[in-house]
Amino acid sequence: xxxxxxxxxxxxxxxxxxxxxxxxxxxxxxxxxxxxxxxxxxxxxxxxxxxxxxxxxxxxxxxxxxxxxxxxxxxxxxxxxxxxxxxxxxxxxxxxxxxxxxxxxxxxxxxxxxxxxxxxxxxxxxxxxxxxxxxxxxxxxxxxxxxxxxxxxxxxxxxxxxxxxxxxxxxxxxxxxxxxxxxxxxxxxxxxxxxxxxxxxxxxxxxxxxxxxxxxxxxxxxxxxxxxxxxxxxxxxxxxxxxxxxxxxxxxxxxxxxxxxxxxxxxxxxxxxxxxxxxxxxxxxxxxxxxx
Numbered sequence: 234x235x236x237x238x239x240x241x242x243x244x245x246x247x248x249x250x251x252x253x254x255x256x257x258x259x260x261x262x263x264x265x266x267x268x269x270x271x272x273x274x275x276x277x278x279x280x281x282x283x284x285x286x287x288x289x290x291x292x293x294x295x296x297x298x299x300x301x302x303x304x305x306x307x308x309x310x311x312x313x314x315x316x317x318x319x320x321x322x323x324x325x326x327x328x329x330x331x332x333x334x335x336x337x338x339x340x341x342x343x344x345x346x347x348x349x350x351x352x353x354x355x356x357x358x359x360x361x362x363x364x365x366x367x368x369x370x371x372x373x374x375x376x377x378x379x380x381x382x383x384x385x386x387x388x389x390x391x392x393x394x395x396x397x398x399x400x401x402x403x404x405x406x407x408x409x410x411x412x413x414x415x416x417x418x419x420x421x422x423x424x425x426x427x428x429x430x431x432x433x434x435x436x437x438x439x440x441x442x443x444x445x446x447x448x449x450x451x452x453x454x455x456x457x458x459x460x461x462x463x464x465x466x467x468x469x470x471x472x473x474x475x476x477x478x479x480x481x482x483x484x485x486x487x488x489x490x491x492x493x494x495x496x497x498x499x500x501x502x503x504x505x506x507x508x509x510x511x512x513x514x515x516x517x518x519x520x521x522x523x524x525x
C-alpha cells in the first residue's frame with residue numbers, strides 16, 4: 234500500500250480547511266512540503282486528487298475515495314492511540330486553567346468539553362486571572378496552564394503557541410467608519426474605544442496601533458464581558474477591537490459590522506503557559522493539541 238496514515242490525515246485536513254495554505258499551517262508544514270506529498274500520491278496512482286483552481290476546493294473521484302477511507306480509518310486509529318496513552322500512564326491528574334484573555338471563553342469552553350469526554354479521570358477547573366497573578370500561581374503549582382497572549386522569559390515555564398488570530402474593529406452599522414475598507418490610527422481619534430478593564434500598556438490596540446502613531450482615542454470605557462462590549466458598540470456608544478472568533482456570531486446576525494486595521498492588520502498569537510515538568514504528561518499534550 235503506497236499511502237500512509239499521514240497521507241489520510243493530510244487529505245482530511247485539506248478537506249476541513251478548504252485550501253492548501255491553511256492546511257499546511259494546521260499541519261505545521263510548509264505549503265511546498267504539502268504539495269510534494271500530494272504530488273507523490275498523484276504520481277503513484279497517475280490521477281489527480283483535486284480539481285485544480287476550483288473554489289471551494291473539489292476532490293476528484295480518487296480524492297473522494299481516499300477521504301472515505303480516512304473517515305473509516307482515522308477515528309479508530311485516534312481512539313486506539315488515546316487508549317494506549319491512557320494504559321501507559323498519564324491518564325489521571327489535574328488541569329486547572331487560568332485565563333489572561335477576556336475573550337477566550339468562546340473557544341476555550343468547547344475545547345474543555347471535548348477534552349473532558351476523552352480524559353474523564355483528569356480533574357478540571359478554570360479561573361479568570363484578572364484578580365490574581367496567573368504566572369505566579371503557575372510557578373506555585375496553584376494552576377497548571379495559563380492562556381495568555383503575552384509570552385515571557387520565565388524559568389521553568391514553557392509557552393506553547395496555540396494559534397494566530399486577527400483583531401478587527403467592531404463598529405455600529407451607522408458609524409461613519411462602517412463605510413471604510415480599513416481602519417487607520419487617526420480614524421480612532423474621534424471615537425470612544427471600548428476595551429476590557431486592562432491597563433492600556435497591555436492592550437495590543439494601544440501597543441501596536443495607536444501608540445506608534447501618536448494617536449489617542451477621544452475617550453475610553455471598559456466592559457468586563459464581551460457581550461456587554463458589543464452591546465455598547467451596537468448602541469453607538471463606541472468601537473471595540475476584538476479577536477475575529479468573538480465577532481463571527483454577531484456579524485452573522487448583522488448586529489455590528491467589522492473592519493480590519495491597516496498597516497498589515499492587527500495579528501496576535503495565543504499561547505498556553507505550562508510548567509516544563511508537566512509538558513510531557515499525556516493529558517497535557519492531549520489538551521494542547523485539542524486547543525490548537
